[in-house]
Amino acid sequence: MRIDVLTVLPGLFDCFLKEGVIGKAISSGKVEVKVHNIRDFTTDKHRVVDDVPYGGGPGMVLKPEPIFRAYDELTKEGEKPYVLLTEPWGEKFNQEMAVELSKKPRLMIICGRYEGVDERVKSLVDREVSIGDYVLTGGELPAMVIMDAVLRLIPGVLGNLESLRADSFSDRGLLGYPNYTRPAEFRGMKVPEVLLSGHHKKIESWRKEQSLRKTLERRPEIIENLKRKGLLTKEELE
Numbered sequence: 265m266r267i268d269v270l271t272v273l274p275g276l277f278d279c280f281l282k283e284g285v286i287g288k289a290i291s292s293g294k295v296e297v298k299v300h301n302i303r304d305f306t307t308d309k310h311r312v313v314d315d316v317p318y319g320g321g322p323g324m325v326l327k328p329e330p331i332f333r334a335y336d337e338l339t340k341e342g343e344k345p346y347v348l349l350t351e352p353w354g355e356k357f358n359q360e361m362a363v364e365l366s367k368k369p370r371l372m373i374i375c376g377r378y379e380g381v382d383e384r385v386k387s388l389v390d391r392e393v394s395i396g397d398y399v400l401t402g403g404e405l406p407a408m409v410i411m412d413a414v415l416r417l418i419p420g421v422l423g424n425l426e427s428l429r430a431d432s433f434s435d436r437g438l439l440g441y442p443n444y445t446r447p448a449e450f451r452g453m454k455v456p457e458v459l460l461s462g463h464h465k466k467i468e469s470w471r472k473e474q475s476l477r478k479t480l481e482r483r484p485e486i487i488e489n490l491k492r493k494g495l496l497t498k499e500e501l502e
């Protein structure tokens with residue numbers, strides 16, 4: 265997969281693209297991520313990317329020209345990207361969308377900033393996406409959240425298929441099970457016996473029960489939703 269990111273703050277992505285699982289996936293060539301500074305697609309000497317809104321009002325709006333120039337330049341060759349725009353009132357990002365996006369050969373993420381992008385930019389956009397109902401200063405962090413969730417689903421990126429297999433829960437939106445590691449007892453708190461038993465079937469059913477219990481407790485609507493879709497097995501419903 266290739267992802268092109270358009271942003272006025274490219275520096276925000278430096279650590280994200282160098283460290284951890286995502287950094288390794290890029291350095292090993294499993295995925296390609298290119299971050300582009302929208303300013304590099306301006307033509308004036310002050311490299312202006314924003315302007316005051318028509319009709320008045322607070323703040324500034326990202327101009328259409330530099331973004332269109334970037335899009336035209338970056339799509340001259342190769343497959344046309346599926347274009348996302350991060351903005352506060354976009355469609356809510358979730359695991360289902362992450363799975364869908366991970367199947368696209370190429371993505372482009374335009375990061376909102378200031379009061380937003382000129383409305384005409386949306387003629388380039390396939391999906392306007394938000395990561396949640398809270399006020400952020402821009403769309404760069406949401407872009408990183410989206411890339412993290414999507415890129416970890418690309419075969420070979422996680423390395424340990426087990427982690428991905430455990431996601432069969434998260435793919436249904438169920439919350440994860442509790443994790444423990446050595447020591448078996450720490451400050452009087454013991455690891456559940458079942459996890460020390462080496463009995464894989466029992467461990468798996470304990471983990472499933474813990475995941476369902478935690479989901480029912482904290483996000484009952486997810487259970488209801490899965491019930492309605494018939495995505496819970498008979499034993500999971502018991």
Ligand SMILES: COc1ccc2nc(C(=O)O)sc2c1
Nearest residue numbers: 350351376377394395403406
């Ligand atoms: C103006 O640019 C912004 C501002 C806030 C914001 N919040 C997002 C979100 O995904 O929640 S995307 C985004 C873009």
